[in-house]
Amino acid sequence: MGAGKTTVATLLAEAYDVTARDTDTDVEAAEGRSISDIFVESGEAHFRALERDAVAAALASHTGVLSLGGGAVLDETTRDLLAGHRVVFLRVGLTEAVKRVGLGAGRPLLFGNVRARIKATLEERAPIYESVATVVVDTDETSPDDVARRIQEALTP
Template identity: 70%
Template sequence: MSAGSPAVRPRVVLVGPMGAGKTTVADLLGARWGVGVRDTDRDVEAAEQRAISDIFVDDGEQHFRDLEAAAVAAALAEHPGVLALGGGAVLREDTRALLAGHVVVFLRVGLADAASRVGLGVARPMLMGNVRGRMKQLLEERTPVYEAVATHVVDTDARTPDQVADAIEELLP
């Protein structure tokens, strides 16, 4: 190991919007590979002992993003298994910089599939108001960022989580 390289690196980091299947696919890959799975949204909720939606309401999006950035940095430094990031984690420049050199798979999903997976009545803080319209806006805004950090892109539309996991396994050594 060269000086300055991290002692631990995730085997793969999954990024993408809500409804892409990051957590589900991460769990499948972890089971297949016999490695741990970490989800930064779960990490934030566990550390704060409250739901992300409550953090948004009580403390605002900026506070949540600060917690999220810290959770991502810790997971990238500590976790050797499969890592799933929250949908907005890649919006921070410092997080994008930390992802450089990692194997990052963008799970791309279209609006129709994302909406059917997330549901239109689900309490997601980023979907307040016109849920479908907001999802469309987030996909349009964030897709170029996901593509920029990704080393691989896997389409999830019309695929089962197992098929998505198969596609990732085919891409990775």
């Protein structure tokens, strides 16, 4: 969270002349409500199932740049589906994530002590992100344009 996934995906899609797609947006469109509302009204397990289905559908049909929600790779099925795809992990440090996310408004996993929740989330997820990534790009103190350029360089044979 706060790594710039959606922004960087849009920049990459423009650079490669393809479309960008965001699975969080797909989930919200399919449900007709925000992710925060899904979490509050139906629970995290329901959201994760919707997210898993959205990723599977996007991987099966989308040929452009795909931005996954920050928790998508926690699901083993999703990790299996990502095998064979080029996966970029946008690594963000705690200080930068806190600056970018702010007080976490609209982020259901951040209710309570925002800094502590972000720290715990980063520590929990980083090894999983790294295990599925074919490219890792640090985003701290780096503009989205520079992040996109670094990704392009890393993906160019």
